[in-house]
Amino acid sequence: AYTARIKAQTAEAKNRAFPDSFSPTLAASLETENIPKAVYIKLITAANHLLPTFHKHLRLRQKALKLPNLAFYDLYAPRGAAQQHSLEDAKNLLIEAVTPLGNGYKSILQRGLYGNWMHSYPSAKKRSGAYMQDAAYGVHPFILLNYDGGLQSLSTFAHEWGHAAHSVLAARHNLYETSKYGPFIAEVSSTTSELFLHNELLDNAVGISERSAALQQALATFEQTFFQQALFAEFELAAHTQAQSATLSGAELSALYLKLLRKYYGHHEGVMHINALYGIGWATASALTHPYNAFKYATSLAGAALFTEQIGHGNVKMQADFLSTLSAGGSEYPYTLLKKAGVDLATNAPYDALSTRMKLLLDELEVLLERN
16 A cells, blocks of 8 residues: 555655656655755655664663663653653643743743643543644634643644744734645754754753753754654655565565664664564654655754754844744745754754754763662
């Protein structure tokens, strides 16, 4: 079914005269938001370059869990001592966290957080997960969560409110026709909100155990939103390229996915043992149900890392450019908007910022684990 869909997409792309030299399906997909091919290639190149840093993160994960060996399922174990934050704590933490984004941004969150824009807790027949709904122009966005007070839930809380602030700004400064923004830029606002929250958690952490948990949660965002999504992006490009000339079997797709999984998670370097059975993971990855969409989460986190770094260091222009980018909605193509704001995802700068932030977190975690 997956290969058949690729073949159908390939046929349509070729019929529409997208170039065969690289991947017609990728060219067709990127054209929707006018994203240069260089952005996709830069992501995969940068992710591979950063794999030693990711492997250090995995080794520290093993050390934090005090395990002789690290297995893939160990990534789902709790990150440090259990910390609970009430919903009121979450609101206060987020409002303080986004202080570098200015009073206007904070006022949007305050209005929403205390204005009945959110359904926070699990309830009967409620959909799982978390999402932000902004379909009705002229009406404030609405957020549905399944908040449980843990650090992962707290990060999700910040993520969805980042989307909400984006939608408020986009609707405020645009007519309906240009108020909706594309997925390439949507995750920049949400992950920037997450990164500022992680800064706030680290600033307020008390004791080694609490700080270690906060560091591990901050690093989990890079693991899940950058490396995991980059892996999907590399898999998609390889599968689409190979499927142009041959019908890939399930076994061949699993072999391709297993090869990438073992590369990313350091199987051959002894970082993590990846059982061959995990090769079937491509078939269960919901990220692959929308072709060439996963990469946008990874590029967005890199863009958010650069925004957070510069704004956090007091770059007033970058702060203004960030807010202008959100306020622009869909009035221009997302790559163009980000480039105007100083975030060119076809260059090294965003990935350098991501690398710098991740290495700082890892270095501190390493010291804390030595003490504990």
